[in-house]
Amino acid sequence: MKVSIKIEGLFKEYKLGVIGRGTLYRDLQSWWAIKQGKEDPNSLIGANYNKKVNNILALKNINLDINKGEVIGIIGSNGAGKSTLLKILSRVTSPTKGRILANGTIASLLEVGTGFHPELTGRENIFLNGAINGLTKNEIMERFNDIVNFAGVKKFLDTPVKRYSSGMHVRLGFAVAAHLDPDILIVDEVLAVGDADFQKKAINKIKEVSSDKKRTVIFVSHNMNSIKKLCDRVIVLSKGQIIKDDNPSNSIEFYLGEVSITERTYKKIQFDKDNCPGGNLVRLKSIETRNSSNQLCSKFNIDEEIIIKMFFEVLKEGFNVCCSLFFNYFNPKNLSGDGSFYALDNYVKNKWDGDSYFKKGNYEATLVIPPNLLNDGIFGVSANIFLPPSNLDSALQVREINIIYFDIIDNFNKNSPRGSYPYDWQLGSTGFMIRPKLNFFTKFTSI
Amino acid sequence: MEEKNWKIVIKPSKGFVNINLKELIKYKDLITLFVKRDFVTFYKQTILGPLWYILQPLLNTIVFTIIFGNLAKIPTDNLPPFLFYMAGNIIWGYFAFCLNSISTTFVTNADLFGKVYFPRIAVPISITIIGLFQFILQFIFFICFYIYFVSKGLDIKVSYSILFLPLILFQIALVALGFGLLISSLTSKYRDLVFVLGFGIQLWMFATPIVYPLTIIPDNYVIFSILNPMTSIVECFKYIFFNESSIKFAHILLSCLITLIVFVLGIVVFYRTEKNFLDTV
Numbered sequence: 001m002k003v004s005i006k007i008e009g010l011f012k013e014y015k016l017g018v019i020g021r022g023t024l025y026r027d028l029q030s031w032w033a034i035k036q037g038k039e040d041p042n043s044l045i046g047a048n049y050n051k052k053v054n055n056i057l058a059l060k061n062i063n064l065d066i067n068k069g070e071v072i073g074i075i076g077s078n079g080a081g082k083s084t085l086l087k088i089l090s091r092v093t094s095p096t097k098g099r100i101l102a103n104g105t106i107a108s109l110l111e112v113g114t115g116f117h118p119e120l121t122g123r124e125n126i127f128l129n130g131a132i133n134g135l136t137k138n139e140i141m142e143r144f145n146d147i148v149n150f151a152g153v154k155k156f157l158d159t160p161v162k163r164y165s166s167g168m169h170v171r172l173g174f175a176v177a178a179h180l181d182p183d184i185l186i187v188d189e190v191l192a193v194g195d196a197d198f199q200k201k202a203i204n205k206i207k208e209v210s211s212d213k214k215r216t217v218i219f220v221s222h223n224m225n226s227i228k229k230l231c232d233r234v235i236v237l238s239k240g241q242i243i244k245d246d247n248p249s250n251s252i253e254f255y256l257g258e259v260s261i262t263e264r265t266y267k268k269i270q271f272d273k274d275n276c277p278g279g280n281l282v283r284l285k286s287i288e289t290r291n292s293s294n295q296l297c298s299k300f301n302i303d304e305e306i307i308i309k310m311f312f313e314v315l316k317e318g319f320n321v322c323c324s325l326f327f328n329y330f331n332p333k334n335l336s337g338d339g340s341f342y343a344l345d346n347y348v349k350n351k352w353d354g355d356s357y358f359k360k361g362n363y364e365a366t367l368v369i370p371p372n373l374l375n376d377g378i379f380g381v382s383a384n385i386f387l388p389p390s391n392l393d394s395a396l397q398v399r400e401i402n403i404i405y406f407d408i409i410d411n412f413n414k415n416s417p418r419g420s421y422p423y424d425w426q427l428g429s430t431g432f433m434i435r436p437k438l439n440f441f442t443k444f445t446s447i
Numbered sequence: 448m449e450e451k452n453w454k455i456v457i458k459p460s461k462g463f464v465n466i467n468l469k470e471l472i473k474y475k476d477l478i479t480l481f482v483k484r485d486f487v488t489f490y491k492q493t494i495l496g497p498l499w500y501i502l503q504p505l506l507n508t509i510v511f512t513i514i515f516g517n518l519a520k521i522p523t524d525n526l527p528p529f530l531f532y533m534a535g536n537i538i539w540g541y542f543a544f545c546l547n548s549i550s551t552t553f554v555t556n557a558d559l560f561g562k563v564y565f566p567r568i569a570v571p572i573s574i575t576i577i578g579l580f581q582f583i584l585q586f587i588f589f590i591c592f593y594i595y596f597v598s599k600g601l602d603i604k605v606s607y608s609i610l611f612l613p614l615i616l617f618q619i620a621l622v623a624l625g626f627g628l629l630i631s632s633l634t635s636k637y638r639d640l641v642f643v644l645g646f647g648i649q650l651w652m653f654a655t656p657i658v659y660p661l662t663i664i665p666d667n668y669v670i671f672s673i674l675n676p677m678t679s680i681v682e683c684f685k686y687i688f689f690n691e692s693s694i695k696f697a698h699i700l701l702s703c704l705i706t707l708i709v710f711v712l713g714i715v716v717f718y719r720t721e722k723n724f725l726d727t728v
Contacts, residue, residue, distance in 0.1 A: 006453075014726060024637070087725070091457060091564035094722040100457040101450065108563070115559050119488045128484060131477035132563050 003103070004068040004184060004216040005089075010098035012059040012084050012240075058084040060240040062098070069213035073227040073248065074220045075255050076237035082220050085237070086188055089218065104183025104216075107133055109174070118162035122153055122172060125161050129176045143179045150201075151175035178205045185209060188220045206230060224252050264380075264405040266298035278312070281319055282385045282397035285311040285362070289381075289406045301411040302376055302435065306369040310383055312398070314358045319387050321358045321397075322347040323365040326382035328402060329374075331431025339433035342384075343367055344392070353389035372417055375425060375435040376410040459722075466718060471566050481573035486580060500581050501588045504540050508533040515658045524660045524691045526603070530596055531689075533589055535657035538684045541582040542619050542677060543648050548574045549627025550644055553635035553724050560725065567721040568714075571628060575620040582616065593688065609687050615680055618706055622676050625709030632713075632720035656681055662693050669693075676702045676709070 030040045059081045066072055076082050087093045089100065090108035115132045116125050126147055130140040148154050151171040153164075161169060187206060203226060210217045210230070221227055227234060227248060234251035236244035244254045268288035276283035291297040292305040300306050314321060323345040345365050350356050380402035387395040414420060417437045425435055450456045490496045508529060515521045516528030523531040549571045553560065556570055597603065634640045655677045656664075664672055672678045679702035682694040 088457060090562075091455075092561055093725045094457065095459050097459060099450075099459075100455075101453040102455040102457070103453055104455075106455060106564075115563065117484055117488060119491045120484060124484070128480045131474070131480045132559070132565055134474070134565060135476075136473070137476040137479075 002068045003065050004070070005064075005066040005103075005218075006101040007062050007064040007066075008099050008101070010059055010062040010085075010088070010100065011057060011096045012081075012088060012093075013055050013057050013096040015055050058240055059088075059095070062240075062242060064235065064242065064245075066216055066218070068103070068216055069210075070233060071210045071217040071219060071231045073231035073234040073251075074218065074237060075224070075227060075234060075251065080237040081240040082237055083188070084240075086186055086218070086220060090186055102184060105134065106184045106186065107177070107180040107182035108186035109177045109188065116161050116169070116173065119160055121160055122157045122164070125172070126176055129173070130180075133177070133180050135180065143181075147172075147175045147179050150178065150205075174202060178202070178209075182215070184216045184218070186218045186220075203230070224256070228252060264378075265403060266405055267296045269404055276313075277398055277400050278385070279397040281314065281316050281387070282321060283313050283315065284383055284385065284398045284400060285313055287311070287381070287383055287404050289404060297406075299407045299409055301413070302374075302408055303371045303411065303413045303416045305371050306374075306406060306408075308367045308369070308381060308404075310365040310367075311362065312365070312385060313362050314360055317360050318357050320347065320350075320354070320356065320389070321363075322386055322388050322392075324384045324386070324392055325367055326384065326401075328380040328382065329431060329433040330378040330380065331426055331433075332377045339431060341433075342392075347388060372437040373434060374408055375432050376408045377426075377431065377433070378405060378407050380405050466714070467566070471568065474566055474569055477565060478569050478573045478576070481569065482576045482580070485573070485577050497584075500584045504533065504536045504585050505588070507536050507540075511536065511658060521659050522663060524662060524689065526689055526691070527596055527601065530592060530601075531660075531685075532658065533592060534685055534688060535681060537582060537585040537589055538619070538681055539652055539655065539657050539677075540585065541578050541616070542623050542680075543652070544581065545575050545578045545620065545623030546627050546630075546648060547644065548578075549623060550630040550634065551641070552627070552631040553720070554631075554638075554641070557725075560721075568717065571624055571631075571717075574627075575624060578623075579616065579620070603689050606687055606690055608683075611683070612687060615683050618676070618680055618703065621706050621710045622680070625706065625711075625713035628713035628717035629709075632716045632724075635720055635724040651675075651677070660685075660691075660693075669698075673698045673701055674705065676706045678702070 033040055062081075062085065074082050074085065084093075086108065088095050089102075090106060115129050117128065120128065126144065127137065127140050130143070131137070135143075148157065151168070151174070153168055153172055156164065156168065161172070164172070185206075206217065206219070207230065209215055217230075219227065219230055231248050234244075234246065234248045235242050236251050236255045244251050246254070266289075268286065270286040271277065271284065276285055278284050287308070287310045288296060289298065290307040290309060291300065292307070294307075308325060310323060310325070312323070324342055326342045327340055329339040345367075381404045382401045383398055383403060384392065384396060384400075385398035386392055387397060410416075410418075410425065412418065412422075417435050418425060426432055490499055493499060495502065511532040512528045516523065516532065552567070552570050552574075556567075560567060630640050630644065652658075654672070654675055656672070661669070661672065661678065661682050679694055679699050682692045683699065686692040686694065
């Protein structure tokens with residue numbers, strides 16, 4: 001089989017932190033080192049880099065051959081490097097090391113409707129958008145009718161797109177993108193937009209594009225159902241590396257099972273003494289999840305109490321301190337983020353701008369989540385510590401996103417809200433975050 | 448595996464700058480559409496519409512005539528101040544528009560550049576073309592005034608060197624591209640220059656013989672004025688229509704040389720920046 005894309009030893013490095021005077025100094029330092037034929041001291045790629053380098057490797061040595069006509073899916077949790085890989089493939093940024101060789105034209109559906117000018121009419125925007133994506137005027141003319149029919153905007157062709165509804169906007173954008181007919185098509189989560197009807201249309205279009213086995217499709221999504229439906233082969237990315245390259249069902253199973261567990265911290269996270277996250281006033285020392293018998297626990301039954309404990313140290317006197325915990329819900333079917341909520345500690349009982357200042361020393365904050373409140377699934381816990389009277393989003397001392405996780409398992413207890421209902425509590429692909437015990441009566445009133 | 452057997456090669460941005468002219472030609476329709484887009488959207492939702500293209504230099508010229516001509520009484524080589532300032536204004540207007548717009552290429556197009564690949568140079572090139580159309584409109588307007596003054600008995604005539612006008616315009620585009628691409632590349636990471644730009648262009652205008660003739664500069668200092676490539680351009684333009692300039696042929700050659708150096712430098716820096724600007728913008 002003919003190889004359509006060949007990725008060889010691909011690395012991508014990002015610099016973290018704010019650009020300022022320090023960046024200029026390091027830029028000059030790197031430039032000077034390279035001029036002299038030395039290794040860049042500010043890069044993680046290389047034998048002896050500066051220990052203080054504040055960089056991350058988004059991709060680490062990716063090697064991959066994609067055959068012509070293949071529909072390949074890429075899955076991985078947030079920050080695994082999926083988007084970076086797509087950005088390099090669609091040539092909006094370049095790799096730090098390594099190369100990609102491709103045969104044929106590449107077009108991406110990274111975000112539809114990019115480059116639409118609000119003042120131009122639908123017709124003008126079709127031409128502009130087509131040209132941005134590399135079509136010539138004649139090529140767009142050939143496709144014009146198909147695009148208009150697919151988007152269903154015939155009546156509004158001579159209206160500026162700023163008057164379009166957001167649905168029409170997306171449809172027109174996708175219609176242009178879907179008619180680019182590239183040799184290699186990159187699709188990233190576009191299916192998340194538009195109504196159900198349009199999503200169906202979009203999936204069918206991708207199927208149609210890939211069905212003749214002439215085009216290569218690279219498909220990135222969090223939606224395991226569409227990955228399973230569309231792809232011939234799925235690779236799993238984790239921390240910038242390919243950790244699985246297999247058929248869809250094996251890869252998805254691997255991803256949902258192994259990766260999701262290894263990439264999450266459960267039960268307890270304890271920070272080193274000199275590595276505690278936080279500002280100059282408050283430092284987070286550890287966080288843990290316990291069950292009602294005070295044992296460290298990662299999986300809770302739906303009718304069980306969940307206790308989250310957070311230990312922190314106040315380094316200076318004279319401030320109010322308030323803890324909050326954020327919860328992100330991932331539904332068990334496709335692990336997409338489906339909701340969130342947060343809680344504040346008992347500081348809220350004080351006068352908000354009062355002066356009940358905290359003493360220097362160690363503190364323990366405990367949150368108890370009652371049984372039969374949350375639905376089954378995975379919850380990520382983020383810890384925030386801030387200084388009232390500011391609001392939750394400012395004067396932050398600690399903000400650690402999804403640092404610890406816990407799972408809630410449905411044990412089909414008859415005393416839980418489900419009673420005798422025997423089926424899954426998750427309907428369709430929507431995630432339902434809560435399953436509270438409520439009073440809901442039906443009684444006979446008259447004939 | 449050999450790279451030349453593949454249609455697309457994606458590599459780190461190191462070493463030699465590879466300018467793919469063939470690809471750029473493939474995208475010529477995109478440049479046309481960018482020009483059309485910006486030309487049309489410039490006056491969308493205005494009452495006076497395209498009239499704004501000529502009102503801008505007209506108002507500028509009137510202000511210059513009042514302040515520099517009537518109040519400051521700066522000599523204009525015995526020419527009517529209005530015509531003198533207008534000539535300077537439209538030629539400078541083309542340059543200032545291009546430089547200003549090109550300098551913010553990366554910052555204003557970050558959103559678009561971040562999602563789709565196309566040769567980034569298409570944007571600056573389209574800007575020079577839009578500027579050219581604006582210039583042509585303003586130039587026609589200028590010719591009307593020119594004919595009016597000649598019919599009033601002003602003794603000036605268009606010299607044969609008008610055949611070089613396209614070359615002069617081309618040189619303006621190159622100077623604007625050179626400096627604009629340099630600034631846009633630098634500002635993609637360090638925004639400092641953005642704050643200086645407006646002021647810098649203004650200062651540059653006063654360093655160029657727009658509101659005064661080159662003849663009032665003492666001979667010893669003329670060479671400094673010539674190092675500014677815009678000086679020779681403005682003087683040549685005035686020579687074509689007013690047959691009056693102290694510029695020498697050697698000066699023109701020097702200005703062309705500086706233009707070329709700046710242009711090449713701008714292109715090289717721009718091509719090196721475009722590959723990774725998304726990480727730093």
